[in-house]
Amino acid sequence: MNTAVVEQLPEVVMPACPILKVLKGQRALVTGANSGIGKGIAIALGHAGADVVVNYVNGEETAEGVVEDIQRCGSRSFAHRADVSKEAEVHAMFERMKEEFGTIDILVNNAGLQKDAPFDQMTLDQWNFVLGVNLTGQFLCAREAVREFKRRGVRREVSCSAGKIICISSVHEVIPWAGHVNYAASKGGVMMMMKSIAQEVAPYRIRVNSICPGAIRTPINRAAWESPEAYADLLKLIPYKRIGEVDDIGRAAVWLASDDADYVHGISLFVDGGMTLYPGFEAGG
Ligand code: BGC
Numbered sequence: 001m002n003t004a005v006v007e008q009l010p011e012v013v014m015p016a017c018p019i020l021k022v023l024k025g026q027r028a029l030v031t032g033a034n035s036g037i038g039k040g041i042a043i044a045l046g047h048a049g050a051d052v053v054v055n056y057v058n059g060e061e062t063a064e065g066v067v068e069d070i071q072r073c074g075s076r077s078f079a080h081r082a083d084v085s086k087e088a089e090v091h092a093m094f095e096r097m098k099e100e101f102g103t104i105d106i107l108v109n110n111a112g113l114q115k116d117a118p119f120d121q122m123t124l125d126q127w128n129f130v131l132g133v134n135l136t137g138q139f140l141c142a143r144e145a146v147r148e149f150k151r152r153g154v155r156r157e158v159s160c161s162a163g164k165i166i167c168i169s170s171v172h173e174v175i176p177w178a179g180h181v182n183y184a185a186s187k188g189g190v191m192m193m194m195k196s197i198a199q200e201v202a203p204y205r206i207r208v209n210s211i212c213p214g215a216i217r218t219p220i221n222r223a224a225w226e227s228p229e230a231y232a233d234l235l236k237l238i239p240y241k242r243i244g245e246v247d248d249i250g251r252a253a254v255w256l257a258s259d260d261a262d263y264v265h266g267i268s269l270f271v272d273g274g275m276t277l278y279p280g281f282e283a284g285g
Pocket residue numbers: 114169170171172213214215216220221224
């Protein structure tokens with residue numbers, strides 16, 4: 001890699017609150033929305049005109065901060081604590097959303113975590129915890145959303161589809177990841193879950209897709225970008241030679257949720273600076 005060239009690259013500057021409110025009148029729920037990618041998505045949807053439920057499990061204060069940011073742009077928002085791996089809590093969250101916002105148009109299944117360990121040392125608790133949140137949590141929320149979308153149908157005044165589900169997967173739905181077997185298995189599961197739901201609900205005009213982020217600058221992977229040495233190593237895996245920012249994912253989510261993407265269904269949209277392009281082959285093979 002030519003580091004001299006990389007160092008000259010400009011900082012990425014994202015536009016603030018967009019003027020075009022492409023999601024005006026729509027109601028969104030973003031899980032795990034008080035930090036990282038979920039926070040970026042919740043703010044992007046709110047700034048694009050959607051009312052947003054900010055789900056969190058730990059960190060009420062940070063969730064309230066996201067709510068305030070969304071409200072500043074003129075959208076409605078409230079925070080709701082629920083563990084997405086618990087059926088009763090997910091059910092209660094959807095009931096409150098229906099009470100306060102009337103319905104749901106957009107579900108972003110974002111809540112996810114890592115519990116890394118060498119495979120032979122991985123405990124059943126670590127396995128179950130990651131699968132419980134990353135895969136079962138997405139199933140439980142998607143099921144509630146589909147029930148409401150089917151009951152209600154299309155609201156022509158806000159969208160030509162009856163509802164949108166965006167699953168936040170990962171490049172690791174296709175890239176195997178040593179030391180992270182539970183996480184990679186959960187994301188591989190998200191891929192087939194998303195595509196199977198998409199096939200089943202398409203006739204109801206419900207759109208289901210995934211976003212697969214690469215390395216995005218968030219607390220989950222701090223060790224990979226915090227020191228200059230770690231960052232240089234990380235860039236070896238990214239042909240585009242910069243880490244992703246949460247806004248990169250937020251803007252992809254706004255597009256996928258909008259009618260601009262109305263014919264986009266059942267896809268895994270990789271937003272990864274080319275991480276899935278086998279960068280090891282740049283100068284080999
Ligand atoms: C993981 C990050 C990792 C990235 C690329 C994501 O799904 O959560 O920790 O940096 O994939 O490997």
